[in-house]
Amino acid sequence: MAPPKKLKKAKRKAKDSSKCNSSTETRTAESQASDNDWWYSFWHKNYDSGPDVPIEEDEAFKFFFRVSKKTFEYICNLVREDLISRPPSGLINIEGRLLSVEKQVAIALRRLASGEAQVSVGGAFGVGQSTVSQVTWRFIESMEERARHHLRWPEPERVEQIKSELEAKSGLPNCCGAIDATHIIMTLPAIESSDDWCDQESNYSMFLQVIVDHQMRFLDIVTGWPGRMTISRLLKCSGFYKLCESGKRLNGLLKVSADGAEVREFLVGNSAYPLLPWLMIPYEGKELSPPMSTFNAKHRALNLIATRALSQLKGAWRILHKVMWRPDKHKLPSIILVCCLLHNIIIDNSDELHPNVMLSSHHDAGYKEHICQQIDSHGDTMRENLCRHLHLSLLTANK
Numbered sequence: 556m557a558p559p560k561k562l563k564k565a566k567r568k569a570k571d572s573s574k575c576n577s578s579t580e581t582r583t584a585e586s587q588a589s590d591n592d593w594w595y596s597f598w599h600k601n602y603d604s605g606p607d608v609p610i611e612e613d614e615a616f617k618f619f620f621r622v623s624k625k626t627f628e629y630i631c632n633l634v635r636e637d638l639i640s641r642p643p644s645g646l647i648n649i650e651g652r653l654l655s656v657e658k659q660v661a662i663a664l665r666r667l668a669s670g671e672a673q674v675s676v677g678g679a680f681g682v683g684q685s686t687v688s689q690v691t692w693r694f695i696e697s698m699e700e701r702a703r704h705h706l707r708w709p710e711p712e713r714v715e716q717i718k719s720e721l722e723a724k725s726g727l728p729n730c731c732g733a734i735d736a737t738h739i740i741m742t743l744p745a746i747e748s749s750d751d752w753c754d755q756e757s758n759y760s761m762f763l764q765v766i767v768d769h770q771m772r773f774l775d776i777v778t779g780w781p782g783r784m785t786i787s788r789l790l791k792c793s794g795f796y797k798l799c800e801s802g803k804r805l806n807g808l809l810k811v812s813a814d815g816a817e818v819r820e821f822l823v824g825n826s827a828y829p830l831l832p833w834l835m836i837p838y839e840g841k842e843l844s845p846p847m848s849t850f851n852a853k854h855r856a857l858n859l860i861a862t863r864a865l866s867q868l869k870g871a872w873r874i875l876h877k878v879m880w881r882p883d884k885h886k887l888p889s890i891i892l893v894c895c896l897l898h899n900i901i902i903d904n905s906d907e908l909h910p911n912v913m914l915s916s917h918h919d920a921g922y923k924e925h926i927c928q929q930i931d932s933h934g935d936t937m938r939e940n941l942c943r944h945l946h947l948s949l950l951t952a953n954k
Contacts, residue, residue, distance in 0.1 A: 593658040593680070601679055607911040618909045620664045621871045621897070626904045630698075630897075631660050637697035654682070654690070662687055663694035667894060668912075670873035672880075692886070698893045705899040706773055706892075714807060718820070720769040725853040726945055727823075728810045732774055734824040734834070735861035736764040736789060737869070737918045738782045739891060741879040752884075754782035756922055761884070762789050763865075763875075763891055766822060771864035772902045773895050779888040786827040787927040790834075805833045812944035813951070819937065823857045829929035832937050839926065846946035850938070853945060862918065868898050870914035 598615060602608060609615045617623055622630065638656045654662075658680065666676045666687060673687040680687075709717065714731060721730045738760035743752060752759045760782030766775040777793040790796050798804035805820040812818050821833045830836050837851040837858075869876040872894040879887070901908065 633701045634697040663691045670877040702896045733861035767864045813947035816940040830934040832933040850942040865918040866914045
């Protein structure tokens with residue numbers, strides 16, 4: 556089923572000083588028609604581009620750009636002032652008109668969402684490779700500044716809500732989120748191909764570390780570090796680690812466990828992370844006691860939230876999932892940040908991704924998990940307290 560025909564442009568009215576208001580309304584209608592034209596032109600070119608493309612218009616829009624039309628309008632309004640006041644040179648389409656803000660945002664979103672080459676993205680919109688490059692970077696620069704409020708550590712009231720939701724899911728009190736990391740794979744020119752960026756799987760990559768809440772919303776990210784690092788080293792290089800170690804983060808009210816022990820605020824992470832007073836990892840070993848196995852099961856349920864968030868991020872914004880061709884390592888962190896901001900904007904606007912864009916595999920498929928051997932004694936005590944708390948809570952519930 557083909558999409559509907561393009562909207563007809565509003566007819567020009569004869570110029571008449573006595574009909575100034577009518578002329579203004581006509582120009583507005585023409586502008587709106589032009590803004591809508593880019594979508595119908597794009598859809599006509601791409602509606603049969605693959606078996607997964609939805610037939611219904613709104614779902615097709617979400618499939619191609621990852622957001623609903625309502626969220627798309629919100630994003631356009633975020634960056635509109637920047638894209639209008641400081642447009643890059645040469646942004647003229649084949650019809651000789653300056654690209655609308657809506658079309659510029661669509662080009663940038665499609666580039667990030669598809670991960671396709673700039674030539675391919677440009678062909679879908681009737682613009683050149685250089686235009687796609689300029690538009691995408693201007694969009695990223697604007698989003699970095701205008702959308703920052705969508706990614707920040709939550710206020711105390713919100714933290715309490717997160718802890719309540721996570722405890723209801725797992726039975727673990729005072730958990731503030733889950734942490735995980737992924738590799739953004741890239742190719743590098745021979746002149747830049749140093750061992751620093753070559754990771755354990757012989758890929759050139761850049762790390763992204765995220766902390767997520769119960770909604771898979773990013774609360775904190777760290778990126779820009781070489782993939783050769785270990786995950787535990789990445790953690791210790793982060794500002795979040797320094798804040799926690801200095802008592803300025805995860806420093807909320809203590810809770811009391813089922814047997815009267817104190818439980819501080821903490822995160823959950825996989826075995827690649829160290830065991831710290833504020834970072835809980837699962838027990839290792841084949842012969843675990845029933846309480847330890849219960850803790851691991853509850854821990855796994857929470858840690859899976861971060862794993863799924865990264866799989867969703869890479870599935871939605873495929874530029875992070877495909878091998879990036881010779882990216883500017885100084886600009887790549889900005890691209891990663893903006894994809895994370897878009898991830899949060901979708902959640903904050905109660906939007907949902909089209910199910911066909913999700914990754915079917917792990918976000919770091921092909922990478923083996925390395926186990927960190929660092930165990931802090933206070934962290935070990937904290938984990939034991941949580942383990943006993945779960946065990947006693949289950950005994951009480953089963954009576």
